[in-house]
Amino acid sequence: MIFLQLFYEFFKAGLFAIGGGLATLPFLYDISNSTGWFTHGQLADMIAISESTPGAIGINMATYVGYTTAGLPGAVVATLGLVAPSIIIIIIIARFLGAFSENKLVKGAFYGLRPASVGLIAAAGFSVFKLALLQVDLFKVTGAVADLFNWKAIVLAVLIYIAMKKFNPHPVLAIAASAVVGVVFRFGGV
Known part of the structure; x- marks a missing residue:
């Protein structure tokens, strides 16, 4: 049953998260709230890890949640659930795109998806800001x-911003340095 639930939850996220990995964040918050598989704090940690590892953030997070919930089979099922809608939609679009590429309704639909993608990504950015820089529960x-x-x-964000502007380090070095600072200064309850 857990495998079916993993597939279903990540299928929904993959189906409606248009605009890339960060657009899946509102859906991941919903999964957290409805299933209890992970907390919002753990989600912030997953975002940091997923952003600093190779691959798409949504897939990294689906794999991580699936693995922590149901082991290696859970990781595979959650990942397949996330990518299945994209595969299905691309197959359907590829089949009919040539015939409809100049259709005003199709052009309008794609134009209409742009603000939705921006809105989902902005909501995700605000959620990350809130988790990282605010202490709403304590307040x-x-x-x-x-x-x-x-x-x-x-203070750490400001210092990192200044260091990035002054030294312009390679992104891999900036990510590694941020991870070390997070562990040394015990961010996220490490």
Whole structure:
């Protein structure tokens, strides 16, 4: 049953997350809320790991969630669930695109998908910002505005931004350095 649920949840994410891996984030939050397979904090860690490893973020995350939920077979099932809608849609589009490529409705549909993709990616960016730089749960408890901000993370983000502008390191070095800083300064409860 867990394999069917993994496939179904990631099939939905793959079907509706138009615009790339970051557009899957709202769906991953929904999976987290509805299944309890991972917390929002673990999702932030998965985003960091998926962004720093080769491959598409959505596929990396589906594989990771599937593996942690049901081992290697779960990783395969979740990954297949995520990519199946794309494969099906591409096969259908390839079959009919030539006949409809100049159709005003088809052009309009593709034009209409652009803002939806931007909106999904913007929502994902806001979610990452909220997880990384805000402490909403602590603020709800204390009510102190100063507790709303994760000052350690904000200072680190500013320092990394300055270092990136000044030294312009290779992205692999920047990712590796950020991972080391995260472990050394115990970000994410490491």
